[in-house]
Amino acid sequence: MIQSAYIHIPFCHHICHYCDFTKFFYNETLATDYLQALKKEIQTKVPGRDNEVKTIFIGGGTPTALNISQLQMLLEIIHHTFDVESCEEFSIEANPGDFDKEKIKLLKEYGVNRVSLGVQVFDNEMLKSLGRAHQVKDVYRTVSDLQQDDFTNISIDLIYALPHQTAEHFQKTVEEALSFQLPHYSAYSLQVEPKTIFYNRLRKGELHRPEQEEEVKMYAVLRELMAVNDLNHYEISNFSKPGFESKHNLTYWNNDYYYGFGAGASGYIPGKRMINIRPLPAYIKQAELDGNPTLKIDKITLKERIEEELFLGLRKQKGISDTTFIEKFGFSYHHIYGEQIDSLKTKKWVVEEERHLRLTEQGLLFGNDVFEQFLIDGDIIQVD
Template sequence: MKAQSVYIHIPFCQQICHYCDFTKFFYDEKLATEYIEALSNEVDTQVHGTKNRVNTIFIGGGTPTALNMEQLRSLLQLIDDKFDVAHCIEFTIEANPGDFDEDKIKLLRAFGVNRISLGVQVFDDAMLEELGRLHKVKDVYRSIDLLQQNGFGNISLDLIYALPKQTVEHFRRSLNEAVAFNLPHYSTYALQIEPKTVFYQRYKKGKLHRPPQEEEVEMYAILKDTMRSKGIQQYEISNFAKPGYESRHNQVYWNNEHYYGFGAGAHGYLPGERTGNIRPLPAYIKKAKEDGHPVLNTEAIGIREMVEEEMFLGLRRMEGINTNQFYEKFGFPYEKLYKERIAYLINKGWLEENGENIQLTDQGVLFGNDVFEQFLLEEDDLMLVR
């Protein structure tokens, strides 16, 4: 095994959300069956043997629970055959409220899924419709109740803020309704206007207006304060959890560790390379069935890229980057490359030293992109550590 984590992409949705730029397609029963067959061949080609040990598995989308029972069973059986689910620490599937019933929940439990990531987004029916979501607020209550009744305690709830027409007070009410569930994990993101989305087209035409930046900053401050008051700790820029419920899979990304990526448009990170799969569904299915290698592009990852990504991704975590761990990984202290830049960022009030760690300050989080830009390297920079 080249990686200890697995991401599997299921691109089907009953409806396409207006903000989403992930690889997604309207659900079609015949096409979905063909997709699972192609996916099976890709996984079987890339990972040899059966019952391979992995630490985390994440089924994302799209909407994986849009699959019918037979397709979902086939997908879960594929995973169970190929990976040692019994010893997997965290097995997550994304789901939409109202998109599954008790039979699907029991099927997930039977195949070892132990964490649900629920795409709620906002507690307002009119705003959900504006986002292109199919569910209503009542579906959130029904779905969480159904999951908990069937033994799922590890539930993560996704929220989006800085939505069109959303006020600070509206966000506060939506957030308070979310935390009232007292769930162990919350992921909360500011809306991004991405190309090739409905929202992007509206934005270009001047028909989509987000809240002013100062209101977005206020919403983020309310988010952090509210979570803190409920004992839900911020452990990454956009993620909050009760102790022990931090997402193990997402930490693989932030720790710059290796993972497989299977499915249309999926990305993987293996030693020395990042891969990106073919996105168009017919092309992915054809190639995956032909040779099990539906990769569109491969990017070589050398020491420069590894160090840059270590800094970008590691600083997303509230604990930041540990001096000793960096040295163990690369064989030199990060000050060799970044001493002056770190001093500059500390002087700006965007970074701080905390024992053996460097981490973003509250102000630094707001200027994250400007901070990360400071850690880009030129090839000549590596001469300092050679």
Template structure:
């Protein structure tokens, strides 16, 4: 555990299932949630002993973790506090929906050291929130932010989605400006993706979901990067913007290609040499976690070739790009050994920038990131 300083814990319960969401989630039910927490604790205890495992970041995601009752939330936070040495935890995040908090829940977070809240705002428009299947209203965003700040939790991130059905450029500008007016230190913003097994996917298949044209989506992204910069939020990853010092330390664990534990239904983890994914269906997860504490659905062995590819994909998501020296310290050679022609070609296209220190995406490259990443897949015949 000492080499793994980040922990993700998945709470799969929601009061409402959003029409676009493909994460592991189930309608909240008190008994089901109680059973789940017992199973979750058994899974964690199987992998983590009681010797005071030091953690740098903890992220409780979902679902909607704050859908838990006060007693359930306290039971979870108390268990985490006992199981891990939180004295050196730099960032302790919980995801939440606006309107989920009351004074009791916020004070509970403070008591157990939660110091960052990620709010699923999505859009500042009541009608569009309803069309997304969201329960909260815009007024709940303002009330929740005020409640958190009044209780001393000021490291608050908001999530926005753009390129929504029937969303115009002016509508997105208005939504983004309302987010900026809150003056919060972090923003995550994503273009809507139509995922299988969602309500939106079914509507899309039937031709009943009208999304903005691709050129409008590109313009929204340019508006996003320009507006956040004007408000002092620096882009540090393709979809993430922060005031200096407020970058998500936990998410940087992923983008820096470092190790982390993932606990809970549908959670993913990355430990030396392996990536694993847990069972998603709730009854099956609970049954296996209670049986042996190992509710793993699949384990992927990560060889050197795959580690190198992931180092490039993930590193290029960051605005700092892939640090050549860090790459060399991990793999014993610089990226040019394997990727010289790809890098030169992409620099010529204007999609990459390269200097002595790093390789990183250009503004145009950010819009074509997936095409760029494909150029860093290695042939099976490549000798490393």
């Protein structure tokens, strides 16, 4: 079964300086054309009605940049194809300040039960330097409005290691975020990606980034404050109260299958990873033509599946189950990675308990170095 559906809405009213996702300035006519094309793609790739999925996630871009009639159109498209009532988690990304009470009521009526707010930092000047349109006061208003309409599953996303940020500054942001007493928080280190404003500034020597030691301090502050507030560190960058883990993102970390719809979206179905056309006019044209705006299909080999199982699974606090690995692949991960696991245990970067391999406290700080150990030499895996 395909576990999840990701639906990409690429429109924004402002372009953030760090964002490298597929995004375009909002235009009402273009957005309506896009939704018509998206409808054609979804109904072509997943024919029929009431198709079961465990999770649905509307991401972007900024999905709430759509006007009220367009947002309703999007939700109607989703309801036409998927059995929303049986869906365990129906999420939407949003920027604080993009919501009004009418949009919130509409989301509630159509079964959306989780909202992920892109707050990033509780500092108006720093928000402005990131290219964000909202202010701190908008976070308070948006959370209040959501809670008044009985939204209980709300997440706040933060970014750290921002230009000119210190560990002390980030601590204040985390403390203010925690004051909302929400069930879920995410915090990601800033990654400067090509084709972004920050990347161009970095190349010119105009982007002041914190030293690595300061970034490590920020991560330590993050983990400590989350623990004090009884939030479980269930994935490298994610924390939640019991039962409020992001079921959709767990689809990715569990290396399960998912649909990907919209410009630039990627999907993962048995044996294949699919990436859609990214430029908006080309996506719309192809989707309207045949409902299949796929740019590229990559065949996923057994080697790649196993590597991804390790890379993604080790992001989770509980790590990788050898029992589950055997069910998927027919042999233990020790068959391939015995030497690597022993070496990492010696460094105290991983530990194995009750047939679960996971990162240690120290291993969390050297995640990329750990993951590199699980690259497989050669294309053919011999199993006894």
